[in-house]
Amino acid sequence: MSSKVTCKYHPDAPLIEDYRAGDTICSDCGIVVGDRVIDVGSEWRTFSNEKGGEDRSRVGGPENTLLGSSDLTTMIGPGRGGASFTSDGTALYNNRKTQSSSDRTLINAFRTISNMADRINLTKTIVDRANNLFKMVHDGKNLKGRSNDAIAAACLYISCRQEGVPRTFKEIVAVSTVSKKEIGRCFKLILKAHDTSVELITTGDFMSRFCGTLSLPRDVQKAATHIAKKAVDLDIVPGRSPISVAAAAIYMASQASEDKRTQREIADIAGVADVTIRQSYKLMLPRAKDLFPADFKFTTPIENLPQN
Numbered sequence: 001m002s003s004k005v006t007c008k009y010h011p012d013a014p015l016i017e018d019y020r021a022g023d024t025i026c027s028d029c030g031i032v033v034g035d036r037v038i039d040v041g042s043e044w045r046t047f048s049n050e051k052g053g054e055d056r057s058r059v060g061g062p063e064n065t066l067l068g069s070s071d072l073t074t075m076i077g078p079g080r081g082g083a084s085f086t087s088d089g090t091a092l093y094n095n096r097k098t099q100s101s102s103d104r105t106l107i108n109a110f111r112t113i114s115n116m117a118d119r120i121n122l123t124k125t126i127v128d129r130a131n132n133l134f135k136m137v138h139d140g141k142n143l144k145g146r147s148n149d150a151i152a153a154a155c156l157y158i159s160c161r162q163e164g165v166p167r168t169f170k171e172i173v174a175v176s177t178v179s180k181k182e183i184g185r186c187f188k189l190i191l192k193a194h195d196t197s198v199e200l201i202t203t204g205d206f207m208s209r210f211c212g213t214l215s216l217p218r219d220v221q222k223a224a225t226h227i228a229k230k231a232v233d234l235d236i237v238p239g240r241s242p243i244s245v246a247a248a249a250i251y252m253a254s255q256a257s258e259d260k261r262t263q264r265e266i267a268d269i270a271g272v273a274d275v276t277i278r279q280s281y282k283l284m285l286p287r288a289k290d291l292f293p294a295d296f297k298f299t300t301p302i303e304n305l306p307q308n
Helices: 101-119 124-140 148-162 169-174 180-193 204-213 218-233 242-256 263-270 274-291
Strands: 015-018 023-026 032-035
Touching: 101 124, 101 148, 124 148, 124 180, 148 169, 148 180, 169 180, 204 218, 204 242, 204 263, 218 242, 218 274, 242 263, 242 274, 263 274
Parallel strands: none
Antiparallel strands: 015 023, 023 032
């Protein structure tokens, strides 16, 4: 059964909403077919030539439960007429400065986290987790003296890891205003002080994103994933970071295919130096036959792959 409101005498007639009276009226016969309509528009008119020009709706933003005091406050506008001032010209009503310094710190940090997340296309789930983590760190007071921006960046990095979509330190540093060293320190302190855990990064965590950014086809991505995993399993690249192994695997797979990518192109995407990719690639090259999937279609044979 349809829940659509219609006129029982003219079911096809368009309805008119009278927001002032809160009624919905049939345009043909004028019968009231619905009442108590809630007006979600502005409480007063907005003129485009007024300063700011924003539409002050009757509802504000959602309450932030992470703030210590409620942020549903009443703001008193500028006074108009004699009733708003005393005889000596002093305003009768003023806004109290009710926001605590703690809330200001949190609001600024949440804004920083949101801005960083927007720049690297992170979801609201990750932002919410980072906000909660920052709140926990701020309340714990274990990182006093550390930059709030560095703590916010570390919280975002941890949240990405916990949500299963890790970002490299360099990606976080690129959208932050603090150094990699300071973010790294805060990262370690948060893990230690708050018993927070993160999963170990693997080569597969970055493979899909790196290959997608490099516009590599699915079969090359599949081969690179297989090469990287096999290289780790066979202990061919001991001590190498998962990111450099993933980058070297992408280089090897692409060079064997028709969609070749240079070390410089891959280095720019992965955020590692050319020499880092080269070192991992040199370790993997002698065992290349053991690393490629059995069904990989070579455009360039293994013996003709670049030697450095």
